[in-house]
Amino acid sequence: SLRGSWRLGNGNGSVVLRGEVPGCxxxxxxxxxxxxxxxxxxxxxxxxxxxLDNWTYSRTFRTPFDFRKWQKVNLVFEGVDTVAQILINNxxxxxxxxxxxxxxxxITSVIKEVNFxxxxxxxxxxxxxxxxxxxxxxxxxxxCPPPVQKGECHANFIRKxxxxxxxxxxxxxxxxxxxxxxxxxxxxxxHLIYFSLTxxxxxxxxxxxxxxxxxxxxxxxxxxxxxxxVNIPKLQTQQTFNVTLQPGEGSIVLLVNINKSxxxxxxxxxxxxxxxxxxxxxxxxxxxxxxxxxxxxxxxRTVELVQEPIHGSPGLSFYFxxxxxxxxxxxxxxxxxxxxxxxVTYDTLRLLLKSAADANMNALRVWGGGVYEQxxxxxxxxxxxxxxxxxxxxxxxxxxTDQNYxxxxxxxxxxxxxxxxxxxxxILWSGNNENEAAIASNWFSIxxxxxxxxxxxxVMLYVKNIREIVLAEDKSRPFVASSPTNGLESVxxxxxxxxxxxxxxxxxxxxxxxxDCWNWAAYPKTRFASxxxxxxxxSFSTIKKVSSxxxxxxxxxxxxxxxxxxxxNDQMLQQIGYHFKLPQSTDPIKKFKDMIYLTQVMQAQCxxxxxxxxxxxxxxxIKGEGHTMGALYWQLNDIWQGPSWASLEYGGKWKLxxxxxxxxxxxxxxxxxxxxxxxxxxxxxDLHVDHKLTLRVIVYTWSSLxxxxxxxxxxxxxxxQSAVPIYKExxxxxxxxxQNCTRKSCVVTFCLxxxxxxxxxxxxxxxxxxxxxxxxxxxxxxASVSQQDDIYIFDLHTTAITPFVxxxxxxxxxxxxxxxxxxxxxxxxxxxxxxxxxxxxxxxESLTLTSLVDIV
Numbered sequence: 029s030l031r032g033s034w035r036l037g038n039g040n041g042s043v044v045l046r047g048e049v050p051g052c053x054x055x056x057x058x059x060x061x062x063x064x065x066x067x068x069x070x071x072x073x074x075x076x077x078x079x080l081d082n083w084t085y086s087r088t089f090r091t092p093f094d095f096r097k098w099q100k101v102n103l104v105f106e107g108v109d110t111v112a113q114i115l116i117n118n119x120x121x122x123x124x125x126x127x128x129x130x131x132x133x134x135i136t137s138v139i140k141e142v143n144f145x146x147x148x149x150x151x152x153x154x155x156x157x158x159x160x161x162x163x164x165x166x167x168x169x170x171x172c173p174p175p176v177q178k179g180e181c182h183a184n185f186i187r188k189x190x191x192x193x194x195x196x197x198x199x200x201x202x203x204x205x206x207x208x209x210x211x212x213x214x215x216x217x218x219h220l221i222y223f224s225l226t227x228x229x230x231x232x233x234x235x236x237x238x239x240x241x242x243x244x245x246x247x248x249x250x251x252x253x254x255x256x257x258v259n260i261p262k263l264q265t266q267q268t269f270n271v272t273l274q275p276g277e278g279s280i281v282l283l284v285n286i287n288k289s290x291x292x293x294x295x296x297x298x299x300x301x302x303x304x305x306x307x308x309x310x311x312x313x314x315x316x317x318x319x320x321x322x323x324x325x326x327x328x329r330t331v332e333l334v335q336e337p338i339h340g341s342p343g344l345s346f347y348f349x350x351x352x353x354x355x356x357x358x359x360x361x362x363x364x365x366x367x368x369x370x371x372v373t374y375d376t377l378r379l380l381l382k383s384a385a386d387a388n389m390n391a392l393r394v395w396g397g398g399v400y401e402q403x404x405x406x407x408x409x410x411x412x413x414x415x416x417x418x419x420x421x422x423x424x425x426x427x428x429t430d431q432n433y434x435x436x437x438x439x440x441x442x443x444x445x446x447x448x449x450x451x452x453x454x455i456l457w458s459g460n461n462e463n464e465a466a467i468a469s470n471w472f473s474i475x476x477x478x479x480x481x482x483x484x485x486x487v488m489l490y491v492k493n494i495r496e497i498v499l500a501e502d503k504s505r506p507f508v509a510s511s512p513t514n515g516l517e518s519v520x521x522x523x524x525x526x527x528x529x530x531x532x533x534x535x536x537x538x539x540x541x542x543x544d545c546w547n548w549a550a551y552p553k554t555r556f557a558s559x560x561x562x563x564x565x566x567s568f569s570t571i572k573k574v575s576s577x578x579x580x581x582x583x584x585x586x587x588x589x590x591x592x593x594x595x596x597n598d599q600m601l602q603q604i605g606y607h608f609k610l611p612q613s614t615d616p617i618k619k620f621k622d623m624i625y626l627t628q629v630m631q632a633q634c635x636x637x638x639x640x641x642x643x644x645x646x647x648x649x650i651k652g653e654g655h656t657m658g659a660l661y662w663q664l665n666d667i668w669q670g671p672s673w674a675s676l677e678y679g680g681k682w683k684l685x686x687x688x689x690x691x692x693x694x695x696x697x698x699x700x701x702x703x704x705x706x707x708x709x710x711x712x713x714d715l716h717v718d719h720k721l722t723l724r725v726i727v728y729t730w731s732s733l734x735x736x737x738x739x740x741x742x743x744x745x746x747x748x749q750s751a752v753p754i755y756k757e758x759x760x761x762x763x764x765x766x767q768n769c770t771r772k773s774c775v776v777t778f779c780l781x782x783x784x785x786x787x788x789x790x791x792x793x794x795x796x797x798x799x800x801x802x803x804x805x806x807x808x809x810x811a812s813v814s815q816q817d818d819i820y821i822f823d824l825h826t827t828a829i830t831p832f833v834x835x836x837x838x839x840x841x842x843x844x845x846x847x848x849x850x851x852x853x854x855x856x857x858x859x860x861x862x863x864x865x866x867x868x869x870x871x872x873e874s875l876t877l878t879s880l881v882d883i884v
């Protein structure tokens with residue numbers, strides 16, 4: 029391995045330092061104390077010079093073996109970011125231009141006992157500009173990001189993380205560096221490059237079959253023969269095969285039939301069963317003498333994307349069947365966890381993914397403007413049952429299709445599919461993010477006469493190249509060309525449909541910040557909601573780390589600078605204003621903190637309303653629309669500390685939205701909505717069996733902790749994996765029955781309870797905007813903290829009904845069992861699960877309790 033310390037220098041040699049590999053220039057400069065934290069205040073703009081310079085990594089290394097004994101010696105880069113020339117002992121080995129490719133260089137003839145290796149990088153910004161200049165025939169839009177993003181131009185001309193040139197939630201840091209492993213490999217005869225397993229269930233025989241694919245670099249000039257033995261002890265399955273490897277890139281495919289007498293445990297998504305995997309050993313014993321032993325985990329699961337006619341509705345369904353069971357997809361969208369990939373550790377990934385599972389998610393979409401994630405990301409998803417919708421890395425742009433570009437993309441796609449296809453967590457390949465929509469809705473104002481050129485390019489890239497490769501490399505999971513798309517209907521319309529947002533087909537993305545987000549009727553009754561959301565600000569403790577005192581106001585230069593979405597800060601204010609009073613405090617810092625709190629309350633309540641709408645639409649067709657089978661809100665995580673659509677802040681802290689997600693994605697949930705003066709409650713269930721339950725509806729006035737009226741309705745059947753209406757009553761009758769109630773003075777809470785302790789979260793329904801609520805009192809909220817083993821217990825007391833109670837312990841890492849709740853009882857117990865050691869004293873000192881009545 030050539031990991032470790034390298035020499036790093038800029039173009040004219042004026043800056044020289046040590047640079048870690050894997051790593052990048054920015055983190056090296058920061059580590060050496062030559063720059064501040066790149067995320068601090070306005071540094072994204074101050075440090076543009078770093079990305080505009082051309083940097084070189086170099087080092088000397090001693091060959092740790094007698095290189096004369098080996099037929100082939102290779103220098104392998106798992107990832108180079110991005111445009112570089114690579115030399116060893118002053119001989120140019122080749123160039124790289126794709127961050128997502130693996131590069132191998134034959135160095136058999138140039139390696140010595142002591143070697144000097146150099147990687148000369150070219151600024152990604154200047155390379156992209158140059159590629160654009162050379163593209164003579166016609167322009168490939170968009171040229172540049174909107175000014176509010178403070179980004180760089182022509183990201184679509186370089187095969188690099190697209191959001192590293194800026195996005196509407198993130199900064200522009202077009203990094204340079206050796207971002208993944210680099211090593212020397214020496215071998216004789218043959219060498220294993222890729223190894224994958226794919227399960228298939230053979231319906232005719234009712235047996236599982238594993239397809240094993242092994243791809244070798246065969247050095248010998250004639251075929252190599254030998255034996256391969258596959259052993260899965262737990263399934264009492266062992267098979268031996270005679271194989272022959274052809275010179276060059278030799279590949280073998282083995283079909284292993286699983287012993288039928290053993291009940292194979294399938295891999296299930298979170299909330300639907302276990303994530304069983306079986307240890308498996310594959311031994312290659314070839315004539316050339318030495319053997320290769322490969323240890324892996326075999327998982328068994330099937331996936332189908334079902335697109336078929338629905339009774340009473342035009343169009344087609346769009347849902348996933350896992351192991352023959354339709355699964356409602358609950359989750360979010362994943363973006364890169366940092367602008368500097370070398371800072372994304374296993375622990376970073378584990379924390380974020382575990383937080384997704386803890387919020388009852390079963391899926392994430394790895395969005396196409398970031399990176400194909402590291403192996404550990406998918407390993408964790410396999411282990412905790414998070415299904416992955418995997419985009420290829422193309423987003424919100426049109427792309428060139430000259431031969432060099434297509435060759436590079438072809439190598440990228442082949443490499444990534446081979447690397448990732450063994451993961452049961454990946455359930456779908458998707459060609460790009462929003463590029464079909466970009467052409468269909470003409471985002472880039474392309475004259476109608478020229479449209480054909482761009483459609484032809486689109487089909488060339490995603491269909492004739494990417495799709496062809498995916499279908500050849502992986503027959504075990506579905507492929508869609510874009511998101512949003514109309515699925516089979518888009519295919520029928522020549523891959524670019526009239527309206528990719530059509531609710532009767534495929535998936536939709538939906539954003540509208542001017543609507544009143546509490547009004548469910550504003551949302552599309554779609555087959556599958558793969559993106560939707562609202563922004564909020566991260567908590568004060570998160571912002572504090574990258575700002576100074578003068579920044580702490582909603583209208584400061586910093587607050588404006590950090591907002592990369594046009595009018596984003598104003599849109600949040602507008603949305604808050606629909607239902608809440610805006611803070612008027614004369615203390616500027618309190619006012620800022622109040623604003624942050626309100627943006628989080630607003631975001632949580634908006635996404636809750638929208639997600640509940642998608643969940644209760646899963647079993648019905650109304651005016652030809654419905655059967656919604658997926659809700660992936662935008663977005664799960666953050667790339668830096670700034671306002672965004674995320675529910676997890678940079679560093680992993682849960683926003684109120686994430687606490688709400690725990691409830692709105694709960695396996696069993698009652699959901700209320702109003703339509704034409706009638707209150708409906710649905711029972712939504714992801715459980716595999718029907719349940720007879722009791723619905724408890726409790727109504728409070730804002731001014732008292734004593735319920736005004738309680739309704740218990742027994743014998744309510746909530747059907748397995750569906751959403752059924754379980755209660756309806758006109759609001760007028762409802763208010764009359766609960767005397768002393770008006771829309772403004774009362775609030776409704778409800779939950780589902782069954783035998784054996786089965787219980788849903790308690791949900792609530794507001795009968796009016798909270799800015800109009802009558803009887804809300806200033807309350808005495810207090811908390812005492814105690815400890816039990818590794819968990820801390822917060823005992824809360826209130827003297828009045830308290831909406832949106834938020835517990836915040838600043839920068840102490842951990843999460844609460846619940847947060848942002850409506851407190852309707854004098855006492856409540858909330859747990860705190862720390863992610864690092866803390867103490868009662870620390871927690872007490874850091875605790876801030878906020879509720880809606882504290883905002884003045």
